Amino acid sequence: MKGRIIEEKIFTLLMAFSSLAIFASLILLIGSVIFKGAPALDLAMVTEAPSGGFYLGKKGGVLNAILGSFFLAGGAVFISLVLSIPIVMYINHYSSKGSLLNTATRFSIDVLSGVPSIIFGVFGFSIMIILGIKASLLGGMITVAMLVLPVMCRAVDEVARLVPEELPESVHALGATRYDVIKVSLRQILPGILTAIMISFGRAIGDAASVLFTAGFTDEMPLSLLQPAATLPLSIFFQINSPVAEVQNRAYASALILTAVILSISLSVRIIASKMKKKVVK
Amino acid sequence: MPLPSFIPFKGLSAGKFKNISARTLFLIAALFINFILLSIIIWLTVKSAPVWVEKSIPGLLLSQVWFPARGGFGMFSFIIGTVLSTLLAVILAAPPAILSAIYLHEYASKKIMTAGRTLIDLLAGIPSVVFGLWGIITVVPLVRNHIAPAFGINTTGYCLLSCGLVLSIMIVPVIMLMVIEVLDGIPNELRESSLALGATRWQTVKHVVMRMAYPGILSAVALGISRAIGETMAVLMVAGNVPAVPSSVFEPVYPLPALIANNYGEMLSIPLYDSALMFSALVLLAMVLVFNIGLHIFKKTARYGGQTS
Incomplete structure (x- = not known):
């Protein structure tokens, strides 16, 4: 046989071996989480809050953490959506394309999306001290909003750039202002915005390091913005650190x-992305 | 729609007024995101000033003495912990991730490619705390009961090797997704002409595809590295968290993010402790920023070079 064939x-x-190893370990990962x-x-896990002695193996569930996570991620995604659409539409x-603010903003978005979430956690905690908020659902929302803002901006920008010129x-030729142009292109990229919301939500709900100091942790249901709220990732973290096997x-x-x-x-x-693609003007 | 009379823009139509207000509001939003980045950097620098003024920056970075109660805030073992676990993760993750991405894209049938890509895409979204949990269930016992005894070493399993393994599994999907995207961007004509000249598939990959894809592949690896540097929860759960420079992969490490996560928020009574933790956050941020900005510059120059050659 020739060398090149060998x-x-x-x-x-x-x-083939690398692919097998990778897919096997990733499937093993999902498998062991399901299996265990x-x-x-x-x-009770999904319908009850922890009752007394939950962390010693007594009854209860993690409904408080599930709700807390959903509220927190929902609030954070809402804040970052409200900010990201103006940012992306502005740039x-x-x-204009080569202007300083335009370049700086794109650069900031790029750099912020690489900043570790623990840094946002530390920074968010500092902001909360300045604002006089204790570890709470609101504090967590603000911090996680900063974390997902670059994610959201990138995702919206990606579709905004694809709008045909x-x-x-x-719209301009009809005598409309730039604001009208923005309204038209927003309608055009609506499916992309929905995708961006979902991606950011997924990111927000899974992050633990940013809420470690800012959202606090509690066994109560998250009923107030100014009270601490439990989140699923932290709940997992605290339960696995318990010495009790049941926990x-x-x-x-x-x-x-x-x-x-x-x-x-x-x-x-x-x-959603594949269904809504069909409804967009090309 | 006529404007209400109290608005002092007499010459403007409602449409133009809306346009100007929208422009101003949007400008504020765009300034705001720049402000976030700047204020994080400034805040961390200012808040860590007490400790780096008193102990000097090289003194903090190069000292191994971590003894907060007696004013020892040496960061060296934490920095080494971050560097080693990231390096190990990349060495373990990058070669198989790149090979597997090439396999999916250049060798496998379209069906397998789509299925593989979807699976990897889904796995890239799994939160790090789940990877950490899996590390505790699977990787730590594996290291403790099988890998370390094979070398005749006793370990708890909470060590550099476990940390690197968990991180590597975590960044494999990140690297693979980006490599596949890069390979997507290479025109098929190039592959076809190479194959038509009688080259084997691997020769085509090696001499044609890789030559064009290497800047993209390097950035994919860099993205994986930057993810691994800042990863907190997974690392916190399996690294062992002992502040010392490890002498083998079976010894515990204490990366920077784990240090911050373990101690921040509860260090009120010790002087300079708060400032020292801010400094460790600053060091972590600096590592990630230098890396990302370097990558940014590299990507620009590499793409330019690719176009001209």
Whole structure:
């Protein structure tokens, strides 16, 4: 056999082996979370808050953390949506392409999306001290909003850039202002915005390091913006650190819930994106 | 729609007025996101000033003495912990991730490619606390009961190796997704002409595809690295968290994010402790920023070079 054919065989084998190893370990990951979590998952887990002695193996569930996570991620995504659309529309429609603010803003978005979430946690905690807020649902929302803002901006910007140039041009030609152009292109990128919301939500609900100091943790239901709120990732973290086996099993069950939530979000992103693509003017 | 009379823009139509107000509001939003980045950097620098003024920056970075109660705030073992666990993760993750991405994109059938890509895409969204949990269930016992005994070493399993393994599994989907995206961008004509000249598939990959894709692949690896540097929860759960420079992969490490997560928010009584933790956050941020900005510059120059050659 020629050398090049041997090389081909060797590398094909290596590649096949790498793929197998990667997919096997990722499937093992999901598998072990399901395998360990499913037996501990019961109705009480998703319908009850922790009762007294929950962390010693007594009754209760993690409904408070599930609700807390949903409220927190929902609030954070709402704040960052309200900010990100003006930002993206400004850099795409108002400011000119090479201007300092335009370049700086894109750069900031890029850099912020690489900043570790623990840094946002530290910074958010400092902001809360300045504003005089204790660790609370609101504090967590503000912090996580900063964390997902660059994610959201990137996702919206990606679709905003794809709007065909003829569209704003024809709106301009009708004598409309840039603000009208923005309204038209927003309608055009609505499916993209929905996808951006879902992606940010998935990111927000899974992050633990940013809420560690800012949202606090409690066994109560999250009923007020100014009270501490439990979140699923932290609930998993605290349960796995318990020495009681039953509580550890519940950590696996909570992880299963969190993974299921996030996977169903990503799946629905795909479905929505493929369905709504058809309705957009090309 | 006529404007209400109290608005002092007599010459403006309602449409123009709306346009100007929208422009101003949007400008404020755009300034705001720049302000966030700047204020994080300034805030961390200012808040950590007491400690780096008193102990000097090189003194903090190079000292190994971590003894907050007696004023020892040496960061060296934490920095080394971050660097080593990131390096280990990348060495373990990058080669298989790149090879597997090439396999999916260049060798596998379209069906397998789509399925693989979807799976990887879904897995990239799994939160780090789940990876950490999996590390505790699977990786730590594996290291403790099988890998370390094979070398005749006793370990708790909460060590550099576990940390690197968990991080590597975490960044594999990140690297793979981006490499696949890069490969997508390479025109098929190039592959076809190479194959038509009688090259094998691997030769085509090696000489044609890789030559064009390497800047993109390097940035994919860099993205994985930057994710690993800042990862907190997964690392916190499996690294062992002992502030010392490890002498083997079976010894515990204490990366910077774990230090912050473990101690921030409860250090009120010790002088300078708060400031020292702010300094560790600043160091972490600086590592990530230098890396990302370097990558930014590299991508610009590399793309330019690719176009001209």
